[in-house]
Every structure is written in structure tokens, then in C-alpha cells.
Amino acid sequence: MIDLDELAAAGIVDAHARRSLLEYLDSLGFTTDEMVEAEREGRLFALAGDAQMRSGRRVHSLRTVAAALGRPLDDIEHAWAALGLTVTGPDQIALTEADLEALRTWSDLSAAAGTASSLGVLRVLGATMARFAEAESSAIRGGVPEIQMNHTHDEVATARAYAAVTAFVPRIGKLIDAVHRQHLESARMYFEAVLSDTSATVLCGVGFVDLSGFTALTQVVTAAELSEILSVFTASVSDVVHADGGRVVKFIGDAVMWVTPTAEQLATAAADLVEHPKAREAGMQVRAGIAFGPILALDGDYFGNAVNLAARLVAAAEPEQILATREVSERLPEWPANPVAPLALRGFDRPVHAFALDRPPGQ
Structure with missing residues (x-):
């Protein structure tokens, strides 16, 4: 049973009026801290979907990734920028363990193929994934308008719809892997x-x-x-x-x-x-x-x-x-x-x- 007064005191606006949304998020196992962080970002309604979309909890900064990989911070900043991704600063906690492992793969590729070539691969990957993400988003927005708050005007309905479509994310990841292997052979x-x-x-x-x-x-x-x-x-x-x-x-x-x-x-x-x-x-x-x-x-x-x-x-x-x-x-x-x-x-x-x-x- 959630404590609405505790959530209100922690920073959830109109907690009692948003009881259905908070109970839904609680049933999925989200903590008070997670709800408060999402509320601070203005995305409490999207918490369930955002969590599924990410590759895990955000626990790393570019600086901690650089330390883990034993590379200069500048190298990691250049790699992240080559992917078309941004952070507010080198100490922002914005990366997951999966992000760390992805950058480890780039680091190893850099050692094998050279820095210039490996950064070129990252730039193509980043541009391709950015376009692919936009294509996905366009298709979903057109087919599932319930994911938009300005359409439903209902946080619970939007939260459920958004969580449902983001369940495709890991499956699309497998699709990308399979297609990548086919195109690599081609x-x-x-x-x-x-x-x-x-x-x-x-x-x-x-x-x-x-x-x-x-x-x-x-x-x-x-x-x-x-x-x-x-x-x-x-x-x-x-x-x-x-x-x-x-x-x-x-x-x-x-x-x-x-x-x-x-x-x-x-x-x-x-x-x-x-x-x-x-x-x-x-x-x-x-x-x-x-x-x-x-x-x-x-x-x-x-x-x-x-x-x-x-x-x-x-x-x-x-x-x-x-x-x-x-x-x-x-x-x-x-x-x-x-x-x-x-x-x-x-x-x-x-x-x-x-x-x-x-x-x-x-x-």
C-alpha cells in the first residue's frame, strides 16, 4: 500500500489526485525515489515506459566510464559525441552498465582498427540509429496516439499505453542484431x-x-x-x-x-x-x-x-x-x-x- 502523504512530502505534486497513477507505478515495483526523480523531470506518467526503454539504471558518468576503461576522458567524450549523444557534463550520471560495455566494445575496436576508423563507425552508427529512432517514433505516434498526453489528457491511460509499446524495445534490439549480421555478410x-x-x-x-x-x-x-x-x-x-x-x-x-x-x-x-x-x-x-x-x-x-x-x-x-x-x-x-x-x-x-x-x- 502506497503512502500518498509520504509521496507528497517527497515531491509528488497532487499525490492524492494522482492515486491511480501512483498505485500503477507502485504495482510495477518503482520506488519512491524513482517516482520523485521522474516527477522532477516532468515524466512521472512515462516512468514505466522510460524504464523499459533504457538499458538499465543510470549509474555511470563519462568520467567513471573513462576510469573503468583506462582511457583519457577526452577519448570517451569524443566517442559519445560521435554517436550523436550529449550529456550536460562529464560528471552527469547518465550512462548504464550496458553503455559502459558498449563503449568498451568501441575501445577494443579502436585498438584493432585505429581511432579514426572506429570513430567513423560510431558516427555512422549514431546517425543511423538516430534516423531509425525517429522512424520508430513516427510509426508509433501515428499508430498508438494514446502514448501522447495531449491526446488522452489522462496520465494513467498514457502510462499504460507507453509501457505497452516500449515492451517492443528489447525485441527490436534483437531485430537490429539479426539484420546487422545479414547486412554485414552482404x-x-x-x-x-x-x-x-x-x-x-x-x-x-x-x-x-x-x-x-x-x-x-x-x-x-x-x-x-x-x-x-x-x-x-x-x-x-x-x-x-x-x-x-x-x-x-x-x-x-x-x-x-x-x-x-x-x-x-x-x-x-x-x-x-x-x-x-x-x-x-x-x-x-x-x-x-x-x-x-x-x-x-x-x-x-x-x-x-x-x-x-x-x-x-x-x-x-x-x-x-x-x-x-x-x-x-x-x-x-x-x-x-x-x-x-x-x-x-x-x-x-x-x-x-x-x-x-x-x-x-x-x-
């Missing part, structure tokens, strides 16, 4: 096909597609319609690129970048995308720019002249057109390629000779 197979030496340079194809007239489209459709269009587009791109042996590198607004080991796979994916029936059914006009050559693969992204060319070519392409570099055209003698007028592309001192590529007859 990446290994991809790099075995495009690496020629021990450097970070690969020889591969790179492509960009985007939606022609997307900016104008955003001004004449509703947010719901725009969401549907983008969902169809991104799903179609991912399915096509993967089916054609490529790897999606990133989505940039209405544009998508992908890479492939061969020029044939690159052009096939581009053709499948600009001709995709779902895109046409949705009234979307897709265009593509593709290039092939040596590219620097770094921190999950790609850099180099071929990348820049493909990015500029997609902007110059007509709706449902594939603009390819001479290198791509020469590697695909069976693909009809019509030269276009020399293009003045941003970032290139000289006009660029490109070709409008068509799928071979019968394919």
Missing part, C-alpha cells in the same frame, strides 16, 4: 567483388534517381498524399536495387544513391526504376544519372569523380531518362546510347559528354 560479398587492393578505393558503378518535378509536386498535394508518394517511391527503389544486385547507399529527400559491382547491374537497376509500374501508377516521373569508376568507400558513403558525375547527371536528365557517362556506355556495347549535347555541370570545368541510355531490345 557487405563482405559486395566488397569482395569491387576491391582490387588493400586501399579504401573500389571500382564500381554509382547511380542516382530522383523524382522529376518533386518540388512543384509538394505544393499541390496534401501531406498525406506526399507521404504515400514517398513511401511508394522509397519502397520501389529499395526493392529494385536489391533485386538487381545493388546496394542502397542513402536517401536524400526525393533522391536515392546506390552502388553496384558491374555496369550491367547499374544500368539494369536504372532502367527498372525509371520504368517502374508502381511509380507510373502513382503519377511519378523518375529520372536517373549513372557513372562507373574508382570511388573512395568511407564510413558507409562513397566519394569521387564518378559520384559527383552521377549526382549532376540525374539533375540534368529528362523525366524517365537515364543519363550515363562515357565509361558506362563503353562497358555496355549492347545498350543503345544516344549522345546528348555537351552538358555544363556544376563543379566541372569542362562540358561533360553524356549518353541517353536505353534498355536493349528484348530485355
Whole structure:
């Protein structure tokens, strides 16, 4: 039995009026101190969900983690920042035992692969997890509006709904682990096909597609319609690129970048995308720019002249057109390629000779 007067004296505002919420939290085993701390943060209604979302009790600061790992505090601060995470200071108790072990993994990786490379991995991980967390949050907010106080205006209802959805967190952690292992194997197979030496340079194809007239489209459709269009587009791109042996590198607004080991796979994916029936059914006009050559693969992204060319070519392409570099055209003698007028592309001192590529007859 909870003592409402004791909770009120400890700092719980309107404890008697919030009896149902406090009894619910007490039934889950939360202590007075935990309730008071959550109240101080303005999240008493979210205590059950927040507790499930975290990887444990917050018992460490960056300073104590540094001491436990035997590393300078600066190293730990840089690693935490690379993950896109912040604390108010090195002595704030904000990390769990699981966080300590995660940073131990980074420390060991740093010793094996070097500080610069390991921090690069953390930056990609942090950015990926931040985007994934936002995607999760958006999906849940739309599907379970009861987790929002401004919707229910009922602390108990929100507390129960929030606790229910956060029960997925450990299961999603297992999902992430399984998918990570699958993608790691896929990446290994991809790099075995495009690496020629021990450097970070690969020889591969790179492509960009985007939606022609997307900016104008955003001004004449509703947010719901725009969401549907983008969902169809991104799903179609991912399915096509993967089916054609490529790897999606990133989505940039209405544009998508992908890479492939061969020029044939690159052009096939581009053709499948600009001709995709779902895109046409949705009234979307897709265009593509593709290039092939040596590219620097770094921190999950790609850099180099071929990348820049493909990015500029997609902007110059007509709706449902594939603009390819001479290198791509020469590697695909069976693909009809019509030269276009020399293009003045941003970032290139000289006009660029490109070709409008068509799928071979019968394919």
C-alpha cells in the first residue's frame, strides 16, 4: 500500500489526485525515489515506459566510464559525441552498465582498427540509429496516439499505453542484431567483388534517381498524399536495387544513391526504376544519372569523380531518362546510347559528354 502523504512530502505534486497513477507505478515495483526523480523531470506518467526503454539504471558518468576503461576522458567524450549523444557534463550520471560495455566494445575496436576508423563507425552508427529512432517514433505516434498526453489528457491511460509499446524495445534490439549480421555478410560479398587492393578505393558503378518535378509536386498535394508518394517511391527503389544486385547507399529527400559491382547491374537497376509500374501508377516521373569508376568507400558513403558525375547527371536528365557517362556506355556495347549535347555541370570545368541510355531490345 502506497503512502500518498509520504509521496507528497517527497515531491509528488497532487499525490492524492494522482492515486491511480501512483498505485500503477507502485504495482510495477518503482520506488519512491524513482517516482520523485521522474516527477522532477516532468515524466512521472512515462516512468514505466522510460524504464523499459533504457538499458538499465543510470549509474555511470563519462568520467567513471573513462576510469573503468583506462582511457583519457577526452577519448570517451569524443566517442559519445560521435554517436550523436550529449550529456550536460562529464560528471552527469547518465550512462548504464550496458553503455559502459558498449563503449568498451568501441575501445577494443579502436585498438584493432585505429581511432579514426572506429570513430567513423560510431558516427555512422549514431546517425543511423538516430534516423531509425525517429522512424520508430513516427510509426508509433501515428499508430498508438494514446502514448501522447495531449491526446488522452489522462496520465494513467498514457502510462499504460507507453509501457505497452516500449515492451517492443528489447525485441527490436534483437531485430537490429539479426539484420546487422545479414547486412554485414552482404557487405563482405559486395566488397569482395569491387576491391582490387588493400586501399579504401573500389571500382564500381554509382547511380542516382530522383523524382522529376518533386518540388512543384509538394505544393499541390496534401501531406498525406506526399507521404504515400514517398513511401511508394522509397519502397520501389529499395526493392529494385536489391533485386538487381545493388546496394542502397542513402536517401536524400526525393533522391536515392546506390552502388553496384558491374555496369550491367547499374544500368539494369536504372532502367527498372525509371520504368517502374508502381511509380507510373502513382503519377511519378523518375529520372536517373549513372557513372562507373574508382570511388573512395568511407564510413558507409562513397566519394569521387564518378559520384559527383552521377549526382549532376540525374539533375540534368529528362523525366524517365537515364543519363550515363562515357565509361558506362563503353562497358555496355549492347545498350543503345544516344549522345546528348555537351552538358555544363556544376563543379566541372569542362562540358561533360553524356549518353541517353536505353534498355536493349528484348530485355
